[in-house]
Amino acid sequence: MTRGNKRLVLFDLDGVIVDSRKNMEVSWSAVRATYDIDIEFESYFRHIGRPFLDIMEKLGLEKDGENIHRIYNVVSSSRLDLIEEFPGISEVIRELRKNKLVVGLVTSKDKERTLEIVRKLDLLFDVIDCPEKGQRGKPNPDPLMRAMLQCQKDPADTIYIGDMQVDYEATARAGVDYMHANWGYGECDAKTKKLDSSGEILKALLG
Structure with missing residues (x-):
C-alpha cells in the first residue's frame, strides 16, 4: 500500500474501535429470555457486521425482527459500561485528523447507539454512516459510497478498516x-493488509 495517498480513512465500530462483545452477549441473553428463543449467542455473533434486521433474517427471526x-x-x-475502547485507537484517530486526513465511521449499528458510544469515548468523526x-x-457497498459522497472523496482516496469478511x-x-x-472478531480470507495493533494504522498511512 502506498503511504500518503489516502485522504479518507473509514473505520468500522464494533471489533475495531470498541470491544462490545460483552454488551452484545448480555443484550442477546435478554432477547432470548423475552422471546424464548433457542438460538445461542455464538450463532448471532457470527453474523456481526451486517445490519441487525439482516441478521434476524439469517437466523429465521425476521417476523419478530423489529420487536427483537x-x-x-x-x-x-x-x-454501555460493558463496552471498552481497544488500546490506542483514540490516539490513532486524533493523529490522523491532526495530519489533515478526513476520518469517518461506517457501521451496521443503529445511529442512536452509535452516537451514545461515540459520546462516551469522546471521539470526533467527520462523517458517521x-x-x-x-x-x-x-x-453491499452502499454505506461506503454514502460516506465517500458526503466527504466528496473518490474510492482511490479512501481506505476502510474492518474486522469481518463482510467488511x-x-x-x-x-x-x-x-x-x-x-x-477484532472475525477473519478475512482475502490477501489484504492485516493489522496486529492500532499503531500499525499510522505506520501504514503516515509512514
Missing part, C-alpha cells in the same frame, strides 16, 4: 482499499 431489535437496543444502551430503514448494509466484501464492491484489524 427494540429489546436488544434497550438493554444494550443500559449497559449507520443504516437507515430501507437502506442496504454491508456487504472486506463491501470494500471490494465499492472499489476501496481495505485493512483488516486482527484484534
Whole structure:
C-alpha cells in the first residue's frame, strides 16, 4: 500500500474501535429470555457486521425482527459500561485528523447507539454512516459510497478498516482499499493488509 495517498480513512465500530462483545452477549441473553428463543449467542455473533434486521433474517427471526431489535437496543444502551475502547485507537484517530486526513465511521449499528458510544469515548468523526430503514448494509457497498459522497472523496482516496469478511466484501464492491484489524472478531480470507495493533494504522498511512 502506498503511504500518503489516502485522504479518507473509514473505520468500522464494533471489533475495531470498541470491544462490545460483552454488551452484545448480555443484550442477546435478554432477547432470548423475552422471546424464548433457542438460538445461542455464538450463532448471532457470527453474523456481526451486517445490519441487525439482516441478521434476524439469517437466523429465521425476521417476523419478530423489529420487536427483537427494540429489546436488544434497550438493554444494550443500559449497559454501555460493558463496552471498552481497544488500546490506542483514540490516539490513532486524533493523529490522523491532526495530519489533515478526513476520518469517518461506517457501521451496521443503529445511529442512536452509535452516537451514545461515540459520546462516551469522546471521539470526533467527520462523517458517521449507520443504516437507515430501507437502506442496504454491508456487504453491499452502499454505506461506503454514502460516506465517500458526503466527504466528496473518490474510492482511490479512501481506505476502510474492518474486522469481518463482510467488511472486506463491501470494500471490494465499492472499489476501496481495505485493512483488516486482527484484534477484532472475525477473519478475512482475502490477501489484504492485516493489522496486529492500532499503531500499525499510522505506520501504514503516515509512514
